[in-house]
Amino acid sequence: MGSDDTAEGVETTAEGGPGTEAESAQSAAASEESTVPGLMSDTRRQGGTGPLTDGRWSQRPYHHPAAGWGAAASVMRVLGRERAPVRGTRAMFDMNHEGRSYDCPGCAWPDDAKGLKLDICENGIKHVTWEMTRKRVDREFFAAHSVSELAEWTDFDLENQGRLTEPMVYDAATDHYVPISWSEAFELVGGQLRTLDSPDQATFYTSGRLGNEATFLYQLMVREYGTNNLPDCSNMCHEASGRALRASLGTGKGTVDLHDWEQCDALFVLGVNAASNAPRMLTALAEAYARGAEIVHVNPLVEAGATRTIVPHEFADMARFKSTPTSTLNLQVRPGGDLALIRGIAKVVLERARESPDILDRDFLESSTHGFEDYRELVEATSWDDLAVQSGLEESDIRRAADIYLRSERALISWCLGVSQHEHGVDTVREIVNLLLLRGNIGREGAGPSPIRGHSNVQGNRTCGVDHKPGAEFLDRLAEVCRIDPPREHGLDTVRSIEAMHAGELKVFVGMGGNFVRAAPDTEYTAEGLRRCELTVQISTKLNRSHLVHGKQALILPCLGRTELDEQRGGLQSTSVEDAMSMVHLSTGRKRPASPQLLSEPAIIAGMARATLPDSTTPWEWYVEDYDRVRDVMARVLPGFEDFNTRVRQPSGFRIPQPARDRSFHTRSGRAEFCHAALPDVIPDSADVLVLQTMRSHDQWNTTIYSNNDRYRGVRNLRELIFMNADDMRERGLEEGTPVDIVATSKDGSRRSLREYRAISYNLPRGSAAGYMPEMNELIGAADYSVQSDQPLMKNIRVRVTPSASANP
Numbered sequence: 032m033g034s035d036d037t038a039e040g041v042e043t044t045a046e047g048g049p050g051t052e053a054e055s056a057q058s059a060a061a062s063e064e065s066t067v068p069g070l071m072s073d074t075r076r077q078g079g080t081g082p083l084t085d086g087r088w089s090q091r092p093y094h095h096p097a098a099g100w101g102a103a104a105s106v107m108r109v110l111g112r113e114r115a116p117v118r119g120t121r122a123m124f125d126m127n128h129e130g131r132s133y134d135c136p137g138c139a140w141p142d143d144a145k146g147l148k149l150d151i152c153e154n155g156i157k158h159v160t161w162e163m164t165r166k167r168v169d170r171e172f173f174a175a176h177s178v179s180e181l182a183e184w185t186d187f188d189l190e191n192q193g194r195l196t197e198p199m200v201y202d203a204a205t206d207h208y209v210p211i212s213w214s215e216a217f218e219l220v221g222g223q224l225r226t227l228d229s230p231d232q233a234t235f236y237t238s239g240r241l242g243n244e245a246t247f248l249y250q251l252m253v254r255e256y257g258t259n260n261l262p263d264c265s266n267m268c269h270e271a272s273g274r275a276l277r278a279s280l281g282t283g284k285g286t287v288d289l290h291d292w293e294q295c296d297a298l299f300v301l302g303v304n305a306a307s308n309a310p311r312m313l314t315a316l317a318e319a320y321a322r323g324a325e326i327v328h329v330n331p332l333v334e335a336g337a338t339r340t341i342v343p344h345e346f347a348d349m350a351r352f353k354s355t356p357t358s359t360l361n362l363q364v365r366p367g368g369d370l371a372l373i374r375g376i377a378k379v380v381l382e383r384a385r386e387s388p389d390i391l392d393r394d395f396l397e398s399s400t401h402g403f404e405d406y407r408e409l410v411e412a413t414s415w416d417d418l419a420v421q422s423g424l425e426e427s428d429i430r431r432a433a434d435i436y437l438r439s440e441r442a443l444i445s446w447c448l449g450v451s452q453h454e455h456g457v458d459t460v461r462e463i464v465n466l467l468l469l470r471g472n473i474g475r476e477g478a479g480p481s482p483i484r485g486h487s488n489v490q491g492n493r494t495c496g497v498d499h500k501p502g503a504e505f506l507d508r509l510a511e512v513c514r515i516d517p518p519r520e521h522g523l524d525t526v527r528s529i530e531a532m533h534a535g536e537l538k539v540f541v542g543m544g545g546n547f548v549r550a551a552p553d554t555e556y557t558a559e560g561l562r563r564c565e566l567t568v569q570i571s572t573k574l575n576r577s578h579l580v581h582g583k584q585a586l587i588l589p590c591l592g593r594t595e596l597d598e599q600r601g602g603l604q605s606t607s608v609e610d611a612m613s614m615v616h617l618s619t620g621r622k623r624p625a626s627p628q629l630l631s632e633p634a635i636i637a638g639m640a641r642a643t644l645p646d647s648t649t650p651w652e653w654y655v656e657d658y659d660r661v662r663d664v665m666a667r668v669l670p671g672f673e674d675f676n677t678r679v680r681q682p683s684g685f686r687i688p689q690p691a692r693d694r695s696f697h698t699r700s701g702r703a704e705f706c707h708a709a710l711p712d713v714i715p716d717s718a719d720v721l722v723l724q725t726m727r728s729h730d731q732w733n734t735t736i737y738s739n740n741d742r743y744r745g746v747r748n749l750r751e752l753i754f755m756n757a758d759d760m761r762e763r764g765l766e767e768g769t770p771v772d773i774v775a776t777s778k779d780g781s782r783r784s785l786r787e788y789r790a791i792s793y794n795l796p797r798g799s800a801a802g803y804m805p806e807m808n809e810l811i812g813a814a815d816y817s818v819q820s821d822q823p824l825m826k827n828i829r830v831r832v833t834p835s836a837s838a839n840p
């Protein structure tokens with residue numbers, strides 16, 4: 032095990048809150064301008080969501096294979112830190128096992144169909160133990176710390192206090208959260224919602240953790256109340272993928288499953304950091320490589336999962352330090368250059384087809400697609416010069432990728448945020464589909480599009496009705512089966528909700544999980560918006576920033592986590608979730624709840640619904656007694672959920688039918704639609720502007736930060752950094768670690784900045800840069816969202832970087 036492997040396990044401050052270093056940071060901050068209440072007043076520390084540490088930062092290249100012993104060692108340290116060695120170890124053996132346990136909340140990668148494998152990962156275990164911690168945030172904690180005081184803590188310190196234990200309400204007179212009974216809390220929500228001028232003055236956010244049954248009840252409550260204001264984390268995540276796939280194929284999801292991953296012979300992986308964010312995907316990559324599939328990684332960075340891995344459940348390989356390659360070709364594309372690359376591959380395919388027409392699937396193109404000839408013309412008219420410049424790759428590299436595509440019988444293309452969080456995300460995903468269509472790589476074994484989803488049930492949330500733009504068919508069925516009159520007008524998404532808060536049009540914000548103020552762009556603007564609300568309600572497991580940046584009235588409603596026993600009148604309950612490949616299965620918590628006062632998410636929704644809609648004929652309480660009853664109703668509303676209760680109890684659950692998988696395309700033409708997007712210009716006008724992407728470190732889960740380390744990128748003790756190309760640094764007179772100021776220019780011309788970040792040289796294309804979310808949300812303006820997807824441009828921020836004006840190196 033190399034020394035880099037010991038990167039985790041930074042000393043964190045004591046349990047009672049941040050230590051002396053935090054205090055000195057606070058006093059140093061006194062001279063800094065203060066920001067919105069609830070955000071740290073020290074704007075320089077605003078970047079610091081991670082723990083305050085004394086440790087020196089360092090960065091050096093990581094040369095070990097992904098996963099393997101480095102991951103195993105990290106797991107043991109995490110279990111130790113949460114003081115959960117025994118239970119944590121048991122928990123990890125329980126996880127993802129068919130039939131009798133809970134679904135890993137770590138990511139949406141499907142479970143191994145063979146069931147028996149120890150198909151777990153380091154980051155899934157970190158995530159589970161973080162929920163299972165023995166630490167507690169109780170009424171004494173809130174009595175001891177005012178909200179203004181907590182606002183000065185780092186986000187790490189907030190979450191690190193442990194699990195929330197009882198409902199709390201904000202008391203403006205004392206600036207403390209104080210206990211409130213569940214019934215009074217529900218009455219507060221209901222009272223406020225009942226008195227609004229219009230239901231559209233409230234917005235109901237979802238983070239992708241919510242189980243299907245709770246999701247269904249949530250959207251039912253919101254629609255019965257009378258609005259479609261259902262923003263969700265997907266608005267920042269895979270909205271582009273959903274829109275593109277629906278337009279091209281008539282279904283908003285990927286068409287492949289794990290079996291297809293096992294059958295493909297060419298695999299393209301675009302914009303995914305698999306080793307950190309979907310570690311179980313490493314197993315699929317290693318297996319694919321071992322059976323001779325060719326794997327092309329497309330990413331401005333060469334991530335750890337794009338080189339070699341030691342598969343964690345291959346104990347023999349672990350013992351012998353035997354690693355498996357996970358890549359045949361790495362293409363370091365320019366940010367946003369994926370569309371140009373894919374079009375270049377298509378250009379080669381069409382070029383070759385002039386001599387050998389059979390390399391195209393002509394029968395399929397003829398019978399099942401629409402717009403092929405126009406696409407051919409468009410591609411042929413695009414010059415190699417343009418494709419090379421826009422992709423940031425040599426023509427020869429693009430040709431190598433095309434050769435791999437042409438050599439394969441069954442090609443599968445997967446992608447994640449590196450594709451979706453761009454201005455042209457929708458067009459890029461549609462171009463991916465164009466390329467697949469050319470050779471009929473869809474609707475057959477081992478082939479097709481495969482978006483890698485994020486939150487463990489984000490896909491299920493959409494399937495079960497969390498959608499601010501619901502389709503008429505869905506609403507009709509909901510109306511008929513649930514006997515409600517749902518609103519037909521489209522509601523607000525994430526970006527529009529924030530705008531509406533500012534415009535004074537929104538009075539109530541309900542956050543069903545998540546950490547809205549941190550996850551959303553333009554942190555200050557979002558915070559100001561939340562503070563203008565009359566009431567903010569956060570249903571959460573742990574304390575986070577969104578509890579501190581609150582409305583005039585505020586509630587924290589603590590809920591059960593997925594690992595915990597959910598006992599209702601009808602006995603022990605399970606909830607269902609849908610993975611990234613449309614498999615629906617049950618998840619059953621096994622642990623005693625963190626506090627006897629926690630309620631399940633369905634119970635909280637029912638409580639809010641009853642208080643808001645006292646005359647509702649929906650049997651809210653009856654549903655909560657037994658989730659089978661919710662499933663019976665869902666089976667009648669949702670296509671593909673027929674006989675839900677029986678089929679979800681099959682050993683591996685069931686798959687929601689994908690019409691596109693069977694080459695049945697529910698588009699207007701009834702065929703798969705080629706997209707004819709113009710080649711976008713993704714290069715900034717000015718040479719001194721860099722394109723900055725915000726990504727996750729290895730040691731974080733979205734807004735939850737475990738440490739300041741990023742093992743596979745060789746970073747210790749540093750999050751306030753910007754990775755830059757060495758030549759770009761030299762040009763700006765920057766040495767390794769020089770403090771820099773980063774100034775972003777928004778689409779509307781406004782500027783935002785972060786100061787005293789460290790410039791770190793890294794292997795990425797000239798003109799590009801990278802740093803961490805959520806800190807860098809400060810740089811993304813409210814106007815910086817894609818016109819195609821309405822997604823914030825989290826991978827495409829235009830910045831200038833200069834030596835810091837205020838720091839001493």
Ligand SMILES: Nc1nc2c(c(=O)[nH]1)N[C@H]1C(S)=C(S)[C@@H](COP(=O)(O)OP(=O)(O)OC[C@H]3O[C@@H](n4cnc5c(=O)[nH]c(N)nc54)[C@H](O)[C@@H]3O)O[C@H]1N2
Nearest residue numbers: 154302304308329366367447448449485486726727732733
């Ligand atoms: N442990 C852990 N697991 C997670 C999460 C977590 O925070 N921690 N988050 C979950 C969630 S919600 C999601 S959505 C997923 C996110 O999974 P990822 O998409 O892997 O998330 P990011 O860390 O944002 O990494 C984006 C990747 O895209 C690359 N990239 C950036 N710009 C471009 C581009 O223009 N083109 C290409 N081809 N690549 C580009 C970056 O270099 C990086 O490798 O992971 C999920 N799983």
Ligand SMILES: Nc1nc2c(c(=O)[nH]1)N[C@H]1C(S)=C(S)[C@@H](COP(=O)(O)OP(=O)(O)OC[C@H]3O[C@@H](n4cnc5c(=O)[nH]c(N)nc54)[C@H](O)[C@@H]3O)O[C@H]1N2
Nearest residue numbers: 238264268544545546550571572573575725733734804825
């Ligand atoms: N700059 C930048 N910003 C980004 C991104 C990016 O790449 N760059 N990525 C975006 C993406 S892909 C996403 S998905 C969003 C994520 O945005 P969110 O989903 O809003 O954020 P999370 O950090 O996942 O939420 C963490 C909180 O969820 C709560 N929680 C945990 N488990 C449960 C549970 O079981 N039930 C309930 N009710 N609450 C629970 C805890 O209180 C915890 O504090 O962030 C987006 N923001």
Ligand SMILES: [Mo]
Nearest residue numbers: 264268485486
């Ligand atoms: Mo996500």
